[in-house]
Amino acid sequence: MSKIEKKKEKKTANELTSLAEKIRAKALENQKKRIEAENESDSESSSEKDSTAENKKSSKSTSKSKGSATAENDNANEGESFESFNELNLVPELIQACKNLNYSKPTPIQSKSIPPALKGHDIIGLAQTGSGKTAAFAIPILNRLWHDQEPYYACILAPTRELAQQIKEAFDSLGSLMGVRSTCIVGGMNMMDQARDLMRKPHIIIATPGRLMDHLENTKGFSLRKLKFLVMDEADRLLDMEFGPVLDRILKIIPTQERTTYLFSATMTSKIDKLQRASLTNPVKCAVSNKYQTVDTLVQALMVVPGGLKNTYLIYLLNESIGKTMIIFTRTKANAERLSGLCNLLEFSATALHGDLNQNQRMGALDLFKAGKRSILVATDVAARGLDIPSVDIVVNYDIPVDSKSYIHRVGRTARAGRSGKSISLVSQYDLELILRIEEVLGRKLPKENVDKSIILTLRDSVDKANGEVVMEMNRRNKEKIARGKGRRGRMMTRENMDMGER
Numbered sequence: 092m093s094k095i096e097k098k099k100e101k102k103t104a105n106e107l108t109s110l111a112e113k114i115r116a117k118a119l120e121n122q123k124k125r126i127e128a129e130n131e132s133d134s135e136s137s138s139e140k141d142s143t144a145e146n147k148k149s150s151k152s153t154s155k156s157k158g159s160a161t162a163e164n165d166n167a168n169e170g171e172s173f174e175s176f177n178e179l180n181l182v183p184e185l186i187q188a189c190k191n192l193n194y195s196k197p198t199p200i201q202s203k204s205i206p207p208a209l210k211g212h213d214i215i216g217l218a219q220t221g222s223g224k225t226a227a228f229a230i231p232i233l234n235r236l237w238h239d240q241e242p243y244y245a246c247i248l249a250p251t252r253e254l255a256q257q258i259k260e261a262f263d264s265l266g267s268l269m270g271v272r273s274t275c276i277v278g279g280m281n282m283m284d285q286a287r288d289l290m291r292k293p294h295i296i297i298a299t300p301g302r303l304m305d306h307l308e309n310t311k312g313f314s315l316r317k318l319k320f321l322v323m324d325e326a327d328r329l330l331d332m333e334f335g336p337v338l339d340r341i342l343k344i345i346p347t348q349e350r351t352t353y354l355f356s357a358t359m360t361s362k363i364d365k366l367q368r369a370s371l372t373n374p375v376k377c378a379v380s381n382k383y384q385t386v387d388t389l390v391q392a393l394m395v396v397p398g399g400l401k402n403t404y405l406i407y408l409l410n411e412s413i414g415k416t417m418i419i420f421t422r423t424k425a426n427a428e429r430l431s432g433l434c435n436l437l438e439f440s441a442t443a444l445h446g447d448l449n450q451n452q453r454m455g456a457l458d459l460f461k462a463g464k465r466s467i468l469v470a471t472d473v474a475a476r477g478l479d480i481p482s483v484d485i486v487v488n489y490d491i492p493v494d495s496k497s498y499i500h501r502v503g504r505t506a507r508a509g510r511s512g513k514s515i516s517l518v519s520q521y522d523l524e525l526i527l528r529i530e531e532v533l534g535r536k537l538p539k540e541n542v543d544k545s546i547i548l549t550l551r552d553s554v555d556k557a558n559g560e561v562v563m564e565m566n567r568r569n570k571e572k573i574a575r576g577k578g579r580r581g582r583m584m585t586r587e588n589m590d591m592g593e594r
């Protein structure tokens with residue numbers, strides 16, 4: 092290398108270092124401002140919380156008498172936790188179903204929340220990803236259902252269609268010896284078929300909010316006036332802005348009196364106004380983790396990626412992880428589609444899951460991955476919450492999530508139910524602020540993964556070339572679609588298929 096070239100390279104390296112320092116300093120400054128702002132709003136909301144909780148206590152005690160535990164009373168059920176499903180007065184069919192599922196003892200959230208739930212309390216359940224929250228709310232509902240078998244007994248709301256389907260499967264297996272009828276009501280599926288299922292008077296309805304509202308408004312003979320249980324799984328997501336309006340409409344037409352409500356999630360909002368939306372009555376808060384906790388069996392790391400090399404780093408990572416099962420998260424549907432194409436072109440078997448696919452394609456992709464016919468699932472946040480696929484070894488954040496909660500849920504797709512797992516986040520210079528924010532909520536720095544740069548450099552050209560081919564192919568297909576006039580219709584169909592706020 093000539094002296095001039097060397098000098099030039101040194102200058103560029105220096106420029107990059109000082110640029111990185113500037114970016115980091117800016118990120119730290121922004122972070123400081125944000126923490127100050129958050130502290131201010133926290134103290135505001137906690138005083139709001141105190142007064143609102145007080146109001147609520149007095150108004151609810153006149154409308155309903157269900158015990159004296161409140162959301163403030165975090166450990167109301169302390170001392171009541173149990174060690175074995177046999178200790179509870181559960182119906183034998185349910186105990187047997189737990190045995191059949193190899194649930195030898197309750198998980199901590201089950202141990203903490205099932206006793207107060209069996210006593211009839213509303214519950215706010217907070218526990219890490221993969222810790223058995225589904226059974227924590229399903230067991231008390233099924234136990235009660237055994238004693239008064241009525242149609243439209245419980246409704247479970249979930250933010251995504253795939254999660255709703257998975258919850259249905261959990262109810263079906265836990266209720267397998269009890270003759271429980273359940274149905275899944277989600278967007279993207281035939282309304283008439285669903286209306287027919289609803290007319291069969293199922294006990295348990297598992298639904299995404301938008302499609303449930305459609306049926307409440309349009310399906311003759313279907314109402315939730317006698318509903319006994321309402322569950323919001325991934326409650327903080329359901330209570331956020333996107334789902335808020337449709338949820339309010341649903342809540343307006345289902346009973347508050349005599350209804351038990353459970354909110355469960357691995358991350359929870361502490362904003363009282365949001366929780367009030369769910370109109371809980373003196374809920375018992377069962378928390379076995381803090382608001383943003385990941386599990387100990389999860390190893391989390393970062394891979395610092397220089398500009399323009401993200402695809403190459405990803406392929407390097409796939410090369411290093413051959414034989415492992417992986418979910419790669421992207422921020423956009425186009426990125427999910429492109430990366431899935433890139434992986435396949437380079438002979439890593441992948442499939443994509445995102446909201447631009449129709450429901451059959453989405454189910455097909457998930458089935459391929461679950462059955463081990465594809466070792467990589469490239470997904471948007473549609474797959475971030477709730478999905479329970481025990482075989483996932485590694486979660487990769489190709490794009491860093493903008494929301495720290497989303498990070499917690501994404502990495503929670505691995506290391507479930509006591510298993511080990513790993514997450515790797517690809518961090519470019521533009522992601523520094525996001526990653527600082529995530530480290531802040533996790534309460535620790537994430538270690539950097541060692542990489543062999545010489546291998547990465549040898550991969551670069553072929554990865555870039557393959558990526559160019561995939562992009563060209565995607566463009567060609569898009570043009571073809573538009574030429575055939577399917578683009579507009581396709582987009583309209585996708586919109587029709589989507590429920591409000593649903594991913």
Ligand SMILES: Nc1ncnc2c1ncn2[C@@H]1O[C@H](COP(=O)(O)OP(=O)(O)OP(=O)(O)O)[C@@H](O)[C@H]1O
Nearest residue numbers: 194196197198220221222223224225357477479508
């Ligand atoms: N008592 C138990 N013993 C053993 N395994 C259990 C028990 N309860 C649940 N599981 C299993 O643990 C896994 C994770 O459970 P689940 O999907 O309910 O987690 P989760 O807490 O809802 O996670 P997420 O926050 O990601 O939605 C499931 O495969 C489930 O069958």
